[in-house]
Amino acid sequence: MQISGDAILKLIGIDQPEAYDAISIVLKEKKLYPDIVAFPKKNTHGERIFIEFQGNIDEMIRFSLASKITMSCAHDHYNGPILGVIIYTDQQCKNAALPVKIHSEHDKSYNLCANFKEIVLPTYSEKQFAKIDQRLTILAPFTISQKLPVKKLSQLCRQWKKILFNVYPKDKHKDISNVLSLFILNRFKDISVKEVKEMLNFDLSETRAGKELIGLGQREGQKHFLIMTLKDRFGKLSERIELEIKQSNVNTLVKMRKSLFDFSSIEDVYSWWELYGKPIKKP
Numbered sequence: 548m549q550i551s552g553d554a555i556l557k558l559i560g561i562d563q564p565e566a567y568d569a570i571s572i573v574l575k576e577k578k579l580y581p582d583i584v585a586f587p588k589k590n591t592h593g594e595r596i597f598i599e600f601q602g603n604i605d606e607m608i609r610f611s612l613a614s615k616i617t618m619s620c621a622h623d624h625y626n627g628p629i630l631g632v633i634i635y636t637d638q639q640c641k642n643a644a645l646p647v648k649i650h651s652e653h654d655k656s657y658n659l660c661a662n663f664k665e666i667v668l669p670t671y672s673e674k675q676f677a678k679i680d681q682r683l684t685i686l687a688p689f690t691i692s693q694k695l696p697v698k699k700l701s702q703l704c705r706q707w708k709k710i711l712f713n714v715y716p717k718d719k720h721k722d723i724s725n726v727l728s729l730f731i732l733n734r735f736k737d738i739s740v741k742e743v744k745e746m747l748n749f750d751l752s753e754t755r756a757g758k759e760l761i762g763l764g765q766r767e768g769q770k771h772f773l774i775m776t777l778k779d780r781f782g783k784l785s786e787r788i789e790l791e792i793k794q795s796n797v798n799t800l801v802k803m804r805k806s807l808f809d810f811s812s813i814e815d816v817y818s819w820w821e822l823y824g825k826p827i828k829k830p
Contacts, residue, residue, distance in 0.1 A: 552583050554682040555598060559632050559664060566591045584619070594628035594662070595619075601644075602636040602733050609633070609647040609663075616661065629661035636689050636733060638667050681714045685723065688730045695735075697742065704731065704746040769800045773807070781813045788816070791824065799824050 552569025561567070567585040582600065587593035597619070599612045612631050620626065635641045668689035676683035676690070687707050691700075704727070711723045728743045770793050778784055795803075802823055810816050 552585060554680040555583055555634075556585060556596070557680045558676075558683055558686075559596075559598065559630075559634075559666065561585075561596070563593075566593055567596065594630045595625065596630045596632065598632045598634060600634050600636070601640050604640055604643045606643050606645045608640075608644050610645070613647055631661055631663045632666065633663075634666045634668065636668050636730075638669060641665060641667055677710075681710060684710045684714075685726055686730070688727070688734045691734075693735060697738070700731075700735065700738075701746045704743075708747055769797075769804065770795070773800065773803055776807055777810075777816065780810070781816070788820075791820065795824060 553564035553567070556564035556567060556569070566588055568588055569583055569585045583596070583598040585596040585598070587595070597612065597616050599608065599615075601608050605611070612633060616629055616631055620629070633641075633644075668686055671686075671690055673684065673687045673690050676686055684707050687703070691703065695703075707727060708724065711727070712720055715723055724747050728747055731743055731746070732738060773792055774784065774789055777788075792800075792803075803819070806819055806823075810819065
């Protein structure tokens with residue numbers, strides 16, 4: 548799925564976005580957010596730009612971006628100027644990210660020389676996005692309160708769709724509806740795929756990204772069910788156990804759900820996990 552890269556370049560403060568080629572704008576299968584990589588056009592002087600959209604809490608996101616940058620540079624034998632950007636969809640995502648330091652006191656050859664910038668979408672307004680570039684209206688769902696009534700959200704969705712259909716060519720309209728649907732579902736956790744379909748007159752469940760998102764929602768539901776059930780039976784769980792469950796794959800979740808009634812104590816949970824899940828240390 549492709550959306551306009553030069554509009555995003557404007558958002559991060561690039562004065563001449565036309566001097567870049569956004570060579571990779573893809574909807575990631577697992578994280579459901581687009582990555583953008585922009586290279587200066589021939590005969591122009593500029594930095595390579597790596598943009599990461601972050602819509603979930605990942606304390607290692609800065610490390611991840613730094614690793615992608617170094618791997619790309621190694622692949623292309625590039626050692627010129629670099630700009631790395633993380634665009635967070637929520638302030639909590641930024642707050643959770645650990646600081647990354649790539650600095651060597653012993654050998655200056657290992658110091659990473661790059662500029663980094665971070666943007667938090669909810670700190671902007673829809674008007675600010677429109678002033679930069681109307682195509683950025685695609686990010687409008689992140690500018691409004693998550694407690695907004697469904698009726699008002701529905702009105703705004705139709706308004707955003709109309710604006711975007713006016714500024715994007717017709718052959719991009721399906722992609723726009725798809726991305727807008729995904730962003731709405733990310734921002735408003737209690738909204739269902741069915742409700743988004745009614746708001747935008749677009750069936751997200753028929754798209755690849757929609758199917759992945761629905762599958763992700765089902766997995767998250769299983770994780771929530773297991774955590775709440777264990778808490779109800781054995782009291783407060785340690786943060787370590789919760790984290791391990793949240794990081795588990797589908798097969799482990801299914802096995803654990805089938806074994807729930809075999810547990811008579813929290814020690815049984817530990818024993819089961821050591822055999823079938825990722826081993827954890829007792830608190």
